[in-house]
Amino acid sequence: MAVTIKDVARLAGVSASSVCRTLAAPDKVRPDTRERVQRAVAELGYYPNRAARGLITGRTGNLGLIVPDIANPFFPDIIKAVEARARELDYAVFLADTDEDPAAEVALIRAMSKQVDGFLLVSARCSDDELRSVYRDLPVVVVQRRVRHVPAVTFDDHDGILQAVGHLATLGHRRVAYVAGPRTSWSNKERQRILRLTTSAVGVELVDTGHAAPTLDGGTAVADLVLATGATAVMTFNDLMALGLLRRFRALGVEVPGDISVVGFDDIPLAELVDPPLTTIALAKQKAGRAGIDMLIGLLNNPETAAPRTVLPTQLTVRASTGPARRG
Amino acid sequence: MAVTIKDVARLAGVSASSVCRTLAAPDKVRPDTRERVQRAVAELGYYPNRAARGLITGRTGNLGLIVPDIANPFFPDIIKAVEARARELDYAVFLADTDEDPAAEVALIRAMSKQVDGFLLVSARCSDDELRSVYRDLPVVVVQRRVRHVPAVTFDDHDGILQAVGHLATLGHRRVAYVAGPRTSWSNKERQRILRLTTSAVGVELVDTGHAAPTLDGGTAVADLVLATGATAVMTFNDLMALGLLRRFRALGVEVPGDISVVGFDDIPLAELVDPPLTTIALAKQKAGRAGIDMLIGLLNNPETAAPRTVLPTQLTVRASTGPARRG
DNA sequence: GAACGTGCTGGAATCGTTTCCAGCGTGTGT
DNA sequence: ACACACGCTGGAAACGATTCCAGCACGTTC
Numbered sequence: 001m002a003v004t005i006k007d008v009a010r011l012a013g014v015s016a017s018s019v020c021r022t023l024a025a026p027d028k029v030r031p032d033t034r035e036r037v038q039r040a041v042a043e044l045g046y047y048p049n050r051a052a053r054g055l056i057t058g059r060t061g062n063l064g065l066i067v068p069d070i071a072n073p074f075f076p077d078i079i080k081a082v083e084a085r086a087r088e089l090d091y092a093v094f095l096a097d098t099d100e101d102p103a104a105e106v107a108l109i110r111a112m113s114k115q116v117d118g119f120l121l122v123s124a125r126c127s128d129d130e131l132r133s134v135y136r137d138l139p140v141v142v143v144q145r146r147v148r149h150v151p152a153v154t155f156d157d158h159d160g161i162l163q164a165v166g167h168l169a170t171l172g173h174r175r176v177a178y179v180a181g182p183r184t185s186w187s188n189k190e191r192q193r194i195l196r197l198t199t200s201a202v203g204v205e206l207v208d209t210g211h212a213a214p215t216l217d218g219g220t221a222v223a224d225l226v227l228a229t230g231a232t233a234v235m236t237f238n239d240l241m242a243l244g245l246l247r248r249f250r251a252l253g254v255e256v257p258g259d260i261s262v263v264g265f266d267d268i269p270l271a272e273l274v275d276p277p278l279t280t281i282a283l284a285k286q287k288a289g290r291a292g293i294d295m296l297i298g299l300l301n302n303p304e305t306a307a308p309r310t311v312l313p314t315q316l317t318v319r320a321s322t323g324p325a326r327r328g
Numbered sequence: 329m330a331v332t333i334k335d336v337a338r339l340a341g342v343s344a345s346s347v348c349r350t351l352a353a354p355d356k357v358r359p360d361t362r363e364r365v366q367r368a369v370a371e372l373g374y375y376p377n378r379a380a381r382g383l384i385t386g387r388t389g390n391l392g393l394i395v396p397d398i399a400n401p402f403f404p405d406i407i408k409a410v411e412a413r414a415r416e417l418d419y420a421v422f423l424a425d426t427d428e429d430p431a432a433e434v435a436l437i438r439a440m441s442k443q444v445d446g447f448l449l450v451s452a453r454c455s456d457d458e459l460r461s462v463y464r465d466l467p468v469v470v471v472q473r474r475v476r477h478v479p480a481v482t483f484d485d486h487d488g489i490l491q492a493v494g495h496l497a498t499l500g501h502r503r504v505a506y507v508a509g510p511r512t513s514w515s516n517k518e519r520q521r522i523l524r525l526t527t528s529a530v531g532v533e534l535v536d537t538g539h540a541a542p543t544l545d546g547g548t549a550v551a552d553l554v555l556a557t558g559a560t561a562v563m564t565f566n567d568l569m570a571l572g573l574l575r576r577f578r579a580l581g582v583e584v585p586g587d588i589s590v591v592g593f594d595d596i597p598l599a600e601l602v603d604p605p606l607t608t609i610a611l612a613k614q615k616a617g618r619a620g621i622d623m624l625i626g627l628l629n630n631p632e633t634a635a636p637r638t639v640l641p642t643q644l645t646v647r648a649s650t651g652p653a654r655r656g
Numbered sequence: 657g658a659a660c661g662t663g664c665t666g667g668a669a670t671c672g673t674t675t676c677c678a679g680c681g682t683g684t685g686t
Numbered sequence: 687a688c689a690c691a692c693g694c695t696g697g698a699a700a701c702g703a704t705t706c707c708a709g710c711a712c713g714t715t716c
Contacts, residue, residue: 002442004702015666020704030664050443051379051388052702055671060379062422070408071597073401080398083425087436092443094390095423097411114330115378115420216601243601269399273544273571275603332672343696348674358694380672383701 003044012040023048062092063296064116066108068100068123072214073268074238074285078122078143081289089297091117100214102126102184109134117300120292121145125184139299143292145186151299151307153292157187158194160281160314164235164263165198167279167316172325173233173261175205177226179245181214181237188237191265195235207231212241219244223252232260232325239264239271239280246274246321257323267317276320284312331372340368351376390420391624392444394436396428396451400542401596402566402613406450406471409617417625419445428542430454430512437462445628448620449473453512467627471620473514479627479635481620485515486522488609488642492563492591493526495607495644500653501561501589503533505554507573509542509565516565519593523563535559540569547572551580560588560653567592567599567608574602574649585651595645604648612640 009016014033022029022037029037040046054060065082067075079095086093094112098105102125109119118139124131128147134140135150143153168176178195181188188211199206207229212218219241226234226245236242242264249256256262256276264271267282291310299305337344342361350357350365357365368374382388393410395403407423414421422440426433430453437447446467452459456475462468463478471481496504506523509516516539527534535557540546547569554562554573564570570592577584584590584604592599595610619638627633 002702005704006702016703017666017705018664021664024704028664033664047439047442048704049383049702051382052671053704054379055377055383055673055702056704058671070411071404073404073597076399076401076404079423080425083398083423087424092422092440093424094420095407095411096415096421097408111375112420114375216597247601269401269544270598270601273575273598273602330672333674334672344673345675345696346694349695352674356694361694376674377672380701381674383672383703384674386701 002049003046005046005048007044008037008040008046011044012036059117059300060115061090062094062116063293064094064096064109064112064119066096066098066105066119066121066124068098068105068125069214070095070097072238072240073270074240074266075122077269077285078289078292081286082120082293085290085293089293091293091297098125100125100182100184102130106130113138118296120296122292123185123187125182139296139303141292141296141299143288146190146309147186149307151295151309153288153295153310153312155283155288155312156314157191157281158198160265160283160316161191161194162198163314163316164279164281165195165202165204167318167322168233168235168261168263169202169204171233171261171323173204174325175207175229175231175233177207177209177229177231177234179209179219179222179226179234179236179241180211181218181241183211185214185237191237209234214238214241216240216244216247220248223248227252227254227260233263233322234260235263235265237265239266239268239278242278242280242321243270243274246276246278256321259326261322261325263322271317272319279319279322280317282315282317284314287312330377331374333374333376335372336365336368336374339372340364387445387628388443389418390422390444391621392422392424392437392440392447394424394426394433394440394447394449394452396426396433396453397542398423398425400566400568401598402568402594403450405597405613406617406620409614410448410621413618413621417621419621419625426453428453428510428512430458434458441466446624448624450620451513451515453510467624467631469620469624469627471616474518474637475514477635479623479637481616481623481638481640483611483616483640484642485519485609486526488593488611488644489519489522490526491642491644492607492609493523493530493532495646495650496561496563496589496591497530497532499561499589499651501532502653503535503557503559503561505535505537505557505559505562507537507547507550507554507562507564507569508539509546509569511539513542513565519565537562542566542569544568544572544575548576551576555580555582555588561591561650562588563591563593565593567594567596567606570606570608570649571598571602574604574606584649587654589650589653591650599645600647607647607650608645610643610645612642615640 005016008019096108105126122143131147141151209225212222223245264278264280267280271278271280333344336347424436433454450471459475469479537553540550551573592606592608595608599606599608
């Protein structure tokens with residue numbers, strides 16, 4: 001039913017080896033052979049069976065892309081860029097979603113590892129040791145995470161947070177709340193750490209409202225807690241949580257930014273659509289996806305390279321959810 | 329390096345065939361053999377190589393999922409459901425994005441077809457003939473599209489549109505604009521057709537504002553045209569376009585729903601977050617993804633089945649973007 | 657003109673798994 | 687006790703592509 005290399009060989013009147021060579025290294029066969037083979041390939045619409053190739057070369061031509069939650073609008077931009085770049089380089093992408101569960105993540109990686117040449121793990125939730133252990137077996141690039149000895153694409157959170165804290169300080173805010181994301185999120189810990197540094201440096205008090213799910217509902221759930229802290233501004237782990245806050249604030253009749261300023265993180269497409277449009281720290285998501293794939297494929301072709309690092313810029317995007325601090 | 333069936337066989341002191349049988353049909357081996365094999369499998373962490381298996385069984389264990397645009401928030405919910413259900417049934421999913429390009433779609437399908445057992449095509453943009461031709465080679469299920477002889481999961485657009493048109497008519501609207509989506513979209517044509525039927529049935533005039541990209545910017549671009557029609561309400565091909573309209577209306581100082589009511593389509597997660605929250609026709613997206621996979625795998629296991637059909641319910645979700653018609 | 661080197665080619669082995677088939681041993685029925 | 691049947695097992699072939707190796711037919715050089 002499917003056309004194999006033998007069909008091509010028969011039609012071209014050559015051996016399978018010659019067909020293979022024509023496709024892999026056209027300059028290693030005589031021009032007339034090459035032409036006959038190419039004609040036969042075109043006529044039959046031959047396309048090599050990747051499973052068979054993979055069996056002998058040990059390469060599948062597939063990459064695994066693992067994200068915590070496809071439905072979180074932070075990820076589709078990255079997924080899209082990854083998919084596009086991988087396809088350009090003739091790799092196919094297996095997508096998987098861990099539902100924010102570190103155990104599911106590890107299980108998924110193990111299950112998929114035989115079918116892929118490497119992994120791109122975006123916002124991986126599992127432990128450093130688990131990541132390193134995966135990396136021992138297979139090329140891995142993490143995005144939005146840093147782990148010793150593992151190649152990584154990260155965002156310059158420090159710069160973005162510095163801009164945001166500076167922005168709030170300039171507007172007169174002296175007491176800022178931070179709504180933390182998942183405990184298992186490396187970038188949450190990182191942002192929290194950077195926030196502590198930068199706020200204390202400019203004399204802003206940072207109050208912590210504890211962890212919440214990185215979703216709309218997570219944000220909505222902590223809104224009352226945020227108000228209770230008396231903070232005049234609130235920063236969130238991600239935009240979804242910020243939007244959840246806005247929703248609850250509106251229901252309570254709390255004015256944004258009149259009563260409280262809100263700063264998100266990620267600049268998801270929705271951020272500019274809500275009312276008020278959200279001030280947020282924008283990340284170069286498409287670039288991250290592309291850079292991640294380039295790094296991963298670089299590693300595939302050059303396994304001995306030391307774990308590379310790429311840091312992508314962040315940019316505070318000021319919209320209407322931030323304004324001058326309410327008078328204490 | 330990787331552990332193969334032979335390693336297991338050696339450790340268990342049996343042949344490869346017995347290992348294979350133990351895994352595929354445990355009741356066909358003697359209990360003591362089974363136990364020894366299972367112990368060896370567990371000890372070595374053996375996991376069969378799918379490429380090798382695929383070579384002989386002709387099945388890859390992979391499914392292809394093709395969508396026009398991952399970044400369109402309509403799709404992630406479906407993708408997530410597809411991915412989850414496929415994994416439950418031990419299939420892996422290749423995701424691809426066609427950038428709304430019918431030619432790219434066909435090319436992608438051809439390129440992927442050797443690596444998958446079947447396709448789930450969501451909102452396919454290519455022609456009926458092309459779809460049927462793909463279906464001749466490989467099991468295919470289309471979601472949000474109907475093509476003769478091809479298995480399909482669709483939404484009951486007629487019911488949703490009927491509800492929406494009734495809702496608008498009740499509010500006194502007599503002139504409703506429709507902002508069409510891509511020409512290549514089957515569901516756009518379908519919705520347009522149903523709209524013509526239902527509006528004329530209740531004595532509402534339908535004005536057409538031509539096609540636009542199914543994106544925020546597409547909606548924004550036609551906003552002025554919509555206003556120029558003098559319609560008191562506007563329905564759009566999808567929610568993104570409706571949100572684009574809202575954005576432009578706000579910029580122009582046009583009140584929603586005071587000056588014009590807006591009804592979207594799809595009920596993407598953003599719909600309830602914007603201001604005003606969007607009245608829209610909700611689709612059972614997760615169900616569609618799950619049903620699509622179930623149908624596809626049913627087809628895989630039972631190739632001779634006649635092309636099945638599933639129709640999922642739609643539901644008008646009334647929010648704040650619709651209100652009484654402005655007096656002519 | 658003979659010896660050698662070069663450039664292509666086809667055959668064979670290989671990857672890891674499944675599946676078919678033959679054979680072996682055990683148990684049952686007469 | 688013998689024949690038969692049945693259950694289970696191991697060996698071998700197969701899937702489709704790649705790669706190594708040997709060999710063949712040139713062309714070149716002495």
